Amino acid sequence: MDFAIVKCCSADAFDAVPQSLVKVDIGKALAALVAAGWHEVADAGVMCVVAKDGVEATLYSSGRVLVKTSDAGIAERAVARLYADSGL
Amino acid sequence: MKGVLLLSGGIDSPVAGTMMLDRGFDLALLHMDNRPFTDDREYGKVLGLVRQLAKHAGRDLEAFAAPHGVAAQAIVAKSCDRRFHCVLCRRFMLRTAGALARKVGAEFVVTGESLGQVASQTLKNLTSEDGATELPILRPLIGLDKSEVVERARKLGTFDVSTAPGLCCTIVPEKPATAASLEKILAEEAKLDIAAIVAAEMAGLRELA
Numbered sequence: 001m002d003f004a005i006v007k008c009c010s011a012d013a014f015d016a017v018p019q020s021l022v023k024v025d026i027g028k029a030l031a032a033l034v035a036a037g038w039h040e041v042a043d044a045g046v047m048c049v050v051a052k053d054g055v056e057a058t059l060y061s062s063g064r065v066l067v068k069t070s071d072a073g074i075a076e077r078a079v080a081r082l083y084a085d086s087g088l
Numbered sequence: 089m090k091g092v093l094l095l096s097g098g099i100d101s102p103v104a105g106t107m108m109l110d111r112g113f114d115l116a117l118l119h120m121d122n123r124p125f126t127d128d129r130e131y132g133k134v135l136g137l138v139r140q141l142a143k144h145a146g147r148d149l150e151a152f153a154a155p156h157g158v159a160a161q162a163i164v165a166k167s168c169d170r171r172f173h174c175v176l177c178r179r180f181m182l183r184t185a186g187a188l189a190r191k192v193g194a195e196f197v198v199t200g201e202s203l204g205q206v207a208s209q210t211l212k213n214l215t216s217e218d219g220a221t222e223l224p225i226l227r228p229l230i231g232l233d234k235s236e237v238v239e240r241a242r243k244l245g246t247f248d249v250s251t252a253p254g255l256c257c258t259i260v261p262e263k264p265a266t267a268a269s270l271e272k273i274l275a276e277e278a279k280l281d282i283a284a285i286v287a288a289e290m291a292g293l294r295e296l297a
Contacts, residue, residue: 011129012253013127045166046166047165049124056124058124058258068255
């Protein structure tokens with residue numbers, strides 16, 4: 001999935017949004033992520049927090065992804081992997 | 089007299105706390121740890137603010153953190169109308185502050201809320217928060233503008249800590265209600281096991297060094 005990614009201005013985090021309009025079923029996406037080896041940190045229904053290889057990411061039902069890292073390369077790779085692993 | 093101060097990593101609550109300390113009240117500090125819906129740096133800011141408040145008081149202050157993100161936030165988001173999330177969240181903070189007050193012998197709760205500053209702090213929403221705890225809720229900043237609070241924070245030396253990088257709450261709804269009636273809030277809370285959530289927050293309570 002194509003996405004745009006920007007650094008959050010006041011935090012060590014990056015915000016990614018899909019280039020096309022998507023509606024994510026968080027339950028299904030979370031199940032797919034866990035099956036792909038992501039660790040479930042929290043399931044809030046409208047969003048979920050997952051982690052893999054020391055990087056924590058939040059997936060929203062709008063398709064937005066928030067990645068907690070200060071490294072742009074790590075963030076970009078994590079988002080691409082998360083989208084692929086969640087079936088988006 | 090002693091109160092429980094709800095202490096975030098932001099600008100307002102440390103200022104509210106110092107105002108109460110300056111009036112001669114004792115405080116126990118309670119941080120509602122919002123991780124994983126915030127980050128470790130935000131939590132680190134709170135530790136810095138605890139030290140600043142102790143320095144201002146000239147003595148150590150009791151300080152605690154409760155696992156709010158894990159114990160309450162995810163359940164509220166999953167179970168309730170998203171528009172009311174912020175008010176429901178605040179009511180759980182107040183309930184847990186009340187439970188801590190009973191544990192440490194405090195008689196009131198102090199918050200850094202000021203009228204109209206954010207969506208959860210409209211008059212209607214603040215009114216709907218009241219009653220979550222049987223204890224009085226004191227809001228020393230209620231009539232101050234943000235610029236006045238910032239000025240006080242700068243003088244106190246808490247501003248730089250509060251404005252250091254940190255991730256703001258990531259679970260806030262896109263369109264929070266600004267006029268949540270108590271009736272609607274109670275209807276949403278009927279979907280939750282309130283006692284179990286507060287018990288989980290208290291069970292996970294830990295002292296901050």
